[in-house]
Amino acid sequence: RLEELHAGMQPLSPLWLDGSKKDASAPVQSSFFIIATTNSIVKNEVPPSLKFDMLVLLEPDTMTKTGSTMIFKSLAGLRARIRIALYADTEYRKRYETRLVQQELLGVSRCAVTDCLIIDPNKPLPPLPQPYVFKPVVHAPQTFAEIQMQGETAPHKSVSIPLRTEQPRTTSIGSRPEIRVNFRTGEQVFVEQAQKLSAKTVRYASFTPFMAYWPTYGSMTGSQSQWYFYWRGQVRCGAYPQTDLSYIFLYVYELINLVGCRTPLEGYQKLMDVWCAYRVPFPKLDRYLAGWVSDFVLVHGLDIPIGEISNLSGCPVGQYDLDRLLLTKFGERPLCIDIPLLSQAANYHIERSKFYQSRYSSICDEYIPKAVALVDAFLEKQQGRRMIEMFHPGYGQRERYLFQSALYAGEPRTIKVKVVALSAHSPLRDFLAQVIRHTENKLRDIKGYPGRLRGIELEEELRRLIDVYMERELLRKQEVQSNITIDAGKLARAAAEAEQTQRMLMTGQAEEQPDTAAPDFLKALPEVAVAATVPARPPDTPGGLLTDLALVAELLSQADESERRLINMLLQYGWEMEGNVLQSLLPDCPTEDIVSRINKKALHILGSLLIVQESGLYLIDEDYRDELAYLPVNPAKETPAHAAWNADGLAPAWRELCQRFSPWQLDMLYAVARGVSRQELQNIAEQAETMVEPVLDSINEAAMETVGDLLIADGVVLEEYLELVKALFSTEDG
Known part of the structure; x- marks a missing residue:
């Protein structure tokens, strides 16, 4: 269609942008008429600073269906006075989230979609009447005249003329009829039905399975x-019978719209009750209800501690809730922030460190939060300011979309919230990482653990403070333990058993034991299907080495050529080099930028920096040197392979899903499960002559119609299906 448009607009000399190299020299700023493909828009060849009088989007429903895609962000960033969209079909209206995305692309905050057409090109409107034109009036001077009437002669009698009152002259040409049409959104219809059915009860009903993407009546x-109204009555009485997830979501939709509750506080309590009752059999509830309950508290201004919601879900959902929780925690005296929350607030995930994952997790959980609290108290005493005051990012505003993916008819759907963006404040994240890493190094030293974390830049006073405290606390604990009488024989036997268990875990022998608690569909998998796709750890590897092979291999697989060259150079020169020497050996690679890119990926995958700076040196962290020495940094390119799914022995629904998938859908699902880069996903989509988002949506639609659930959300395979999906794939040479 773009080619046809381009051909038809030749008299206007339109500028054509298709994402090719020639676009770099195109006169974009001075062009009157621009036609751009999605590829050129994603590459930002149409600068966001450009202002359009009119922006016409051709089939945006096929370009993107979510607000997280590159094409959506590029289109939404374009500036235009008028936006017009021509859609491929009406399918986009069937999904609430897709409609919201299209609304946002058009800059419409609220709209109603109906089956009516304003203009039907196949049925032209009747011609309008000619506009009314007032005829000019020539006012002649008034004179008197005698008029002779037949009949009797009029008597000569004067007649008084009544006084003339001035009246405004009005001309009524016609009035335009006013037509009012009330449109109702799907959410408003749902709430009206919910209010009518809020008191309905059923004395008894049998359970009937129910699965729907957005459950409604x-x-x-x-x-x-029948089962829903019976089950809802039981829940309102405090009983929680076994049911399906879709029934629970329907009940939650009622509560967030204040149906079935007298006050917002009662609604909050009911939301928390149903969440607590069903979160174990349905872990997916945590992902949705944590955000929805936070929105409910925010909309109704309830005085509920943010920790009450995050404690139930295990962690705050969304950056706004995380920032609120951190602000509360950093304000407590004494400071008390546990390891999971510290990992989200710092540029270091200690839970992924080798020391933590060996057998020292409990000591880290106990002493690292104490060390952070100690540093906070010391800063307040010495500097007169606590950590939150020294590293306060200031206040800002953020737009928050309420009740995302839920049926909610309240207004508004977005609000401006005041935030203190602690979780994204680099000075605080870096300082916390230094404190945690130095404390971990001291614990390694006390426990005799080999290897040290490098690149720690912490004030000498704070180093001594942490060291003295750790030595005093751990030595005192050892003295207390030494006063306890221990049976040496039993201790030796227990140590031998623990060592044997550890060896089994390290060599993978324990994995050979069947998991009796595994679901039937997992037990049905053939052994060849569960073969790992990451390098195997050799059985004779000493303890503590090569424990992160899979993660480091994943990091290397996502590194580009310049990043692998830099890592390889550090490896060849003994793991550390001066910055100027490294730059001279790699003159075409900006060292600082490449190190920053590597560490950004490493933080996401490893939970820690891979390359640190210390006294002018760039060096590889000691924890990952054994993996890098074992793995090829520049692996040979693999022969292209096609993804295949072995669904033998699974339930009929999963076998049907396997049969529905086309080769490019399987390739895309396999790539998403492996966590490949966005560019690799785009390459797969281009081979299928489409884009990434339509492929992901088609995978989810097939999954909903067969197994009754999504497989992919926010660009990743859902956690409950990730291992299953990985296990079902094998690669075959094409």
Whole structure:
């Protein structure tokens, strides 16, 4: 269609942008008419600073269906006075999230979609009447005249003329009829039905399975409706019978719209009750309800501690909730922040460190939060300011979308919230990382653990403070333990058993034991299907070495050529080099930028920096040197392979899903499960002559129609299906 448009607009000399190299020299700023493909828009060849009088989007429903794609961000960033969209079909209206995305692309905050057409090109409107034109009036001077009437002669009698009152002259040409049409959104219809059915009860009903993407009353059959109202009555009385997840979501939709509760506080308590009752059998509830309950508290201004919600879900959901929780925690005296929350606030995930994952997790959980609290108290005493005051990022505003993916009819759907962006404040994240890493090094030293974390830049006073405290606390603990009488024989036997267990875990022998708690569909997998796709750790590897092979291999697989060259150079020169020497050996590689890119990926995959700076040196962290020495930094390119899914022995629904997938859908699902880069996903989509988002949506639609659930959300395979999906794939030479 773009080619046809380009051909038809030749008299206007339109500028054509298709993402090729010639676009770099195109006169974009001075062009009157621009036609751009999605490829050129993603590459930002149409600068966001450019202002358009009119922006026409051709089939945006096929370009993107979510707000997280590159094409969406590029299109939404374009500036235009008028936006017009022509859609491929009406399918985009069937999904609430897709409609919201299209609304945002058009800059419409609220709209109603109906089956009516304003203009039907196949049925031209009747011609409008000619506009009314007032005829000019020539006012002649008034004179008197005698008029002779037939009949009797009029008597000569004067007649008084009444006084003339001035009246405004008005001309009524016609009035335009006012037509009012009330449109209702799907959410408003749902709430109206919910209010009508809020008091409905059923004395008894049998359970009927129910699975729907967005469950509503209209999506249930008669028997499902009977069970829902029976089950809802039981829940309102404090009983929680076994049920399906879609029934729970329907009940939650009622509560967030204040249906079935007298006050917002009662609604909050009911949300928390149903969440607590069903979160174990349905872990997916944590992912949705944590955000929805936070929105509910925010909308109704409830005085609920943010920790009450995050403690139930295990961690705060969303950056706004994380920042609120951190602000609360950093304000407590004394400071008390546990390891999971510290890992989200710092540029270091200690839970992924080798020391933590060996057998020292409990000592880290106990003493690292104490060390952070100690540093906070010391700063307040010495500097007169606590950590939160020294590293306060200031206040800002953020737009928060309320009740995302839920049926909610309240207004507004977005609000401006005041935030203190602690979780994204680099000075605080870096300082916390230094404190945690130095404390871990001291614990390694006390426990005799080999290897040290490098690149720690912490004030000498704070180093001594942490060292003295750790030595005093751990030595005192050892003295207390030494006063306890221990049976040496039993201790030796227990140590031998622990060592044997550890060896089994390290060599993978323990993995050969069947998992009796595994679901039936996992037990049905053939052994060849569960073969790992990452390098195997050799059985004779000493303890503590090569423990992160899979993660380091994943990092190397995502590194580009310049990043691998830099890592390889450090490896060849004894793991550390001066910055100027490294730059001279790699003149075409900006060292600082490449190190920053590597560490950004490493933080996401390893939970720690791979390359650190110390006294002018760039060096590889000691924890990952054994993996880098074992793995090839520049692996040979693999022969292209096609993804294949072995669904033998699985339930019929999964076998049907396997049969529905086309080769490019399988390739895309396999790539998403492996966590490949966005560019690799785009390459797969281009081979299928489409884009990434439509492929992901088609995978989810097939999954919903067969297994009754999504497989992919926010660009990743859902956690509950990740291992299953990975295990089902094998590669075959094409």
